Amino acid sequence: MGFEFWGFLGFWVLVIGHSPLIIPPVHFQKITLIGVGLLGGSIGLAAKQRGVAARVCGLVRREESIAECLAAGVVDEATLDVANAVADAGLIILCTPVGQMSELAAAIKPHLAADTIVTDVGSVKASVVTAVEPVLPRFVGSHPLCGSEKAGVIHARGDLLEGAVCAVTPTEVSDAAMVETLSNFWTALGSRVVNLSAANHDAIVARTSHLPHVLASALVNAVLAAPRAGESDFFGTGFRDTTRLASGSPEMWRDITRDNSDAIIAALEGLQSEIDRLKTALSEKDAAALEEFFTEGQIARDSWLADGENK
Amino acid sequence: MGFEFWGFLGFWVLVIGHSPLIIPPVHFQKITLIGVGLLGGSIGLAAKQRGVAARVCGLVRREESIAECLAAGVVDEATLDVANAVADAGLIILCTPVGQMSELAAAIKPHLAADTIVTDVGSVKASVVTAVEPVLPRFVGSHPLCGSEKAGVIHARGDLLEGAVCAVTPTEVSDAAMVETLSNFWTALGSRVVNLSAANHDAIVARTSHLPHVLASALVNAVLAAPRAGESDFFGTGFRDTTRLASGSPEMWRDITRDNSDAIIAALEGLQSEIDRLKTALSEKDAAALEEFFTEGQIARDSWLADGENK
Numbered sequence A, B: 001m002g003f004e005f006w007g008f009l010g011f012w013v014l015v016i017g018h019s020p021l022i023i024p025p026v027h028f029q030k031i032t033l034i035g036v037g038l039l040g041g042s043i044g045l046a047a048k049q050r051g052v053a054a055r056v057c058g059l060v061r062r063e064e065s066i067a068e069c070l071a072a073g074v075v076d077e078a079t080l081d082v083a084n085a086v087a088d089a090g091l092i093i094l095c096t097p098v099g100q101m102s103e104l105a106a107a108i109k110p111h112l113a114a115d116t117i118v119t120d121v122g123s124v125k126a127s128v129v130t131a132v133e134p135v136l137p138r139f140v141g142s143h144p145l146c147g148s149e150k151a152g153v154i155h156a157r158g159d160l161l162e163g164a165v166c167a168v169t170p171t172e173v174s175d176a177a178m179v180e181t182l183s184n185f186w187t188a189l190g191s192r193v194v195n196l197s198a199a200n201h202d203a204i205v206a207r208t209s210h211l212p213h214v215l216a217s218a219l220v221n222a223v224l225a226a227p228r229a230g231e232s233d234f235f236g237t238g239f240r241d242t243t244r245l246a247s248g249s250p251e252m253w254r255d256i257t258r259d260n261s262d263a264i265i266a267a268l269e270g271l272q273s274e275i276d277r278l279k280t281a282l283s284e285k286d287a288a289a290l291e292e293f294f295t296e297g298q299i300a301r302d303s304w305l306a307d308g309e310n311k
Helices: A038-049 A062-073 A083-087 A098-110 A126-132 A178-190 A200-225 A235-244 A250-259 A261-284 A287-307 B036-051 B063-072 B082-086 B098-111 B126-132 B176-188 B198-223 B237-242 B250-259 B263-284 B286-305
Strands: A001-007 A009-014 A019-023 A031-034 A056-060 A075-078 A091-094 A117-120 A140-142 A165-169 A192-195 B003-008 B011-016 B019-023 B028-034 B053-059 B077-079 B093-094 B118-120 B141-144 B165-169 B193-195
Touching: A031 A083, A031 B237, A038 A056, A038 A062, A056 A083, A056 A117, A062 A075, A083 A098, A083 A235, A083 B176, A083 B250, A091 A098, A098 A117, A098 A126, A117 A126, A117 A178, A126 A250, A126 B198, A140 A200, A165 B028, A178 A192, A200 A235, A200 A250, A200 A261, A200 B198, A200 B237, A200 B286, A235 B237, A250 B193, A250 B286, A261 A287, A261 B198, A261 B237, A287 B141, A287 B198, A287 B250, B019 B063, B028 B036, B028 B082, B036 B053, B036 B093, B053 B082, B063 B077, B063 B263, B077 B263, B082 B098, B093 B098, B098 B118, B098 B250, B098 B286, B118 B176, B126 B141, B126 B198, B126 B250, B141 B176, B141 B198, B141 B263, B165 B198, B193 B263, B198 B237, B198 B250, B250 B263, B263 B286
Parallel strands: A031 A056, A031 A091, A056 A075, A091 A117, A117 A140, A165 A192, B028 B053, B028 B093, B053 B077, B093 B118, B118 B141, B165 B193
Antiparallel strands: A001 A009, A009 A019, A140 A165, B003 B011, B011 B019, B141 B165
16 A cells, blocks of 8 residues: 655645645644554564654663663664653553553653543554543553564564554543544554444454464364374474464453453353364264364355455 | 486486485376366376376366367366277376276276286375275375465476475285386376375364364354444455465365274364463463463474475
């Protein structure tokens, strides 16, 4: 997808293919990333490359991370000091595992300017919004769907958000202008914003993202972590691809699955029905039922691939 | 991997890297493929390219397949006639779904020369060997692990077997010289032969291959085939990769899973323990147990990737 930004008359024109789309300007004097890993770093890079921020600041926990962030070129400055990081920021983005966000909200609150917008990039939204919004009224949850099993700022890419869906989950008390500014920010970074409630987001990603992830880990634990003699010769690309997600960060997935446990349990029940259906067909050696099971999957997946883009 | 074959003194020298390995010559005047899809076609191409056969013949079921096989360059001749296909073949390879092999064995039997070797490429071995060996004493089961979800002779590649493991599953009554010739054939096509019993093969691939496959289909059936409103924006590369195998041939997987149902049920029970372990941790919101679940998977998978080649 080719696109360009031109600034004129105080507006930007976003040209995607042949369809110019006038979007309001979005520009911050300072954006602060709290936590600078793959996603935070990629947001910093994209914000700098696209001129969305005059300055990008990163708050990190370890002294050595400062040099890493600067070397990766994803921030203009990095610091261990919360007050410095937060001061004068127009937008603050929490990019840590979701379990840390409640504590972070309390830590940054004393240093926030009155009009600072705060958001996050967590993969689960209801728990984060419920914990952070009462502390920080100008908080709106976000979730750019562009993760990778590669962790760390070293893998940050300025185009990671390009074409990705970004969920924004306002509540009834969210300021509308603030939600619009935040949406424009994510749009300016190349992502496609979808507004929905935190609860609906969590129920959806439990099925589309968390379920594949936990299954990949369960499969690895059942096979690789409990190996059978002579088995090592018999793994192929199928096993590798099916289990790719199991290489993701355990700390991140611990927090996501704990915070979204109810929706994931519901998603697992849907899967269990399919496993039970398969077991019945297997134990009865029912060729017609087995063929139906695989045909349903093949048709559903191939239709999905045919419908979508960038899959 | 670079390699070359030189014929001299009646032997071939296989040079892999700097390690010359003398292997016995293997050459057939005629090889016949029964069924010419992705795998059969790739075997035909490889056999022609590597000079392992003077002539490759394909037996197909539909008139239009003759032109397709010839256009793909995977055979020297293609026919609908069993007697013609089988006559004078030194090696016959059954490349159909495993459910058809028993019937095929009976069909080719009247036309076989006394010394013809017969093998197959089915993904499950005990059912095939049990059905075919009593009919064709010079049958030995094979399974080159190089499938793809792309079906059809149009996707055939001469290097598909290169570096792939090829299981060969002789029984107590298999002629040793015949097994050696067959093993040399698969080696000459670039694969790495592993000898093991059909039962052991089936128990292993139930875990390493069939389990990931049925899980991919179950996941697609539970999610894509029963969609939730607004869900279509929220699929990413994780879902795509985890479900890739679900696009495989339903007919092929119906036969494989029916024939290997006991071992797959056993593999599903191992998986069920992991799912139950996860459900308990989720319902108790037990962060330590969740982290352990994901850490075990990450460590096991990353060690496996680090150990292996071509993964």
